[in-house]
Amino acid sequence: MRSPEDRAGIDFAHLDQYTAGDTALESEILDLFLSTGRETLDAMEAGIRGEAWSRSAHKLKGSALAIGAWSLADRAAIAERMEDDEASRLAMLADLRRQLNDLGHVIRNRIGQSVANKR
Numbered sequence: 001m002r003s004p005e006d007r008a009g010i011d012f013a014h015l016d017q018y019t020a021g022d023t024a025l026e027s028e029i030l031d032l033f034l035s036t037g038r039e040t041l042d043a044m045e046a047g048i049r050g051e052a053w054s055r056s057a058h059k060l061k062g063s064a065l066a067i068g069a070w071s072l073a074d075r076a077a078i079a080e081r082m083e084d085d086e087a088s089r090l091a092m093l094a095d096l097r098r099q100l101n102d103l104g105h106v107i108r109n110r111i112g113q114s115v116a117n118k119r
Helices: 004-008 012-019 023-046 051-067 070-080 086-118
Strands: none
Touching: 012 023, 012 051, 023 051, 023 086, 051 070, 070 086
């Protein structure tokens, strides 16, 4: 059975290459990823019909790649190339929001473990 991290698509070994085991830095990066991710999805919704959609999807893809959220990055790459069809984009947006929400649960669990391990 896969761990929640695998299902949610976070490669913490990848992220550790950038944080060198610094849990405070990791927590800061992950918190920033979540807040920026939500803002980016809001921008995608606001720009559902136009180039803002693609730019925002590209931004989300890059952020996801940076932390090792491969599944989200793959979906954002597909979103980046989508035709300007509102119904399809709304469905994709719902999927991306679900994935980001799932990542949020994994990240909060991970951050909580980091805090607990410091005690």
